[in-house]
Amino acid sequence: GPKVLQIPSHQIIDMGQMVTLNCDPVSNHLYFYWYKQILGQQMEFLVNFYNGKVMEKSKLFKDQFSVERPDGSYFTLKIQPTALEDSAVYFCASSYPGQLYFGEGSKLTVL
C-alpha cells in the first residue's frame, strides 16, 4: 500500500535544543497531519496542513511548534525550543483527502 516515510525514527536531544522531524508523504496526497502519542496511549491531533497553510491546530500545537513543506519536499515539524513534555512518538499522516496513511513514527526523547 501507499507509504509515508518518517526520518529520523529515533532522536535524543537536550531540553532547549531545536528538533526537526521529517515526513515524506504519499506522492499524490494533498493533506498532511501530525499526531502525538505518549507511551502507546491516545493519538493526539496536533496540526493539519493543506496548500501550504495550516488548516487546523489543537491546543497541543504550542507556539514553539511550526510546520512547513517547502517546494513539495519533506513535510516538517519543528520544535524550538524543546521541553521535557515534548518526549513522545510523533506520527505523520497524509491523505488525498479521505483515508489517512501513517508513517512508522519518530520517537523523540528530550533529556
Next chain:
Amino acid sequence: GDQVEQSPSALSLHEGTGSALRCNFTTTMRAVQWFQQNSRGSLINLFYLASGTKENGRLKSTFNSKESYSTLHIRDAQLEDSGTYFCAAEGGNNAPRFGAGTKLSVKP
C-alpha cells in the same frame, strides 16, 4: 470534551472466539477509520467508511452516522490480532480525532 468515546478499554479473548469494539461519537461524523497498532507501534489500516458496512477476512466494520457510532467485529481471533485498536473519526471540516483505543489480548 472528547468527541470519540471508545469501548471497551481492554479486552481479552481466547483464540477462535470473537467480540465487538465500539466507538460512539458526540458530534456528527462524516467518516471513520479503524487501525490496529501492533507491538512495534505501527498503525495498520483496517477500514475506512463513510457509511454502511465493510468486511475483510475475519474483520467487519459498520458506521452509522445517523446514530453516531461505529463498530469493529473480530471473529475467530488469532494470536496476531493482539494489539491496540483505534477508531478515528472526522466531522465537519476537522481533521480526524482518535478514540482512546481498545487493548486486545488474544490468548491460546
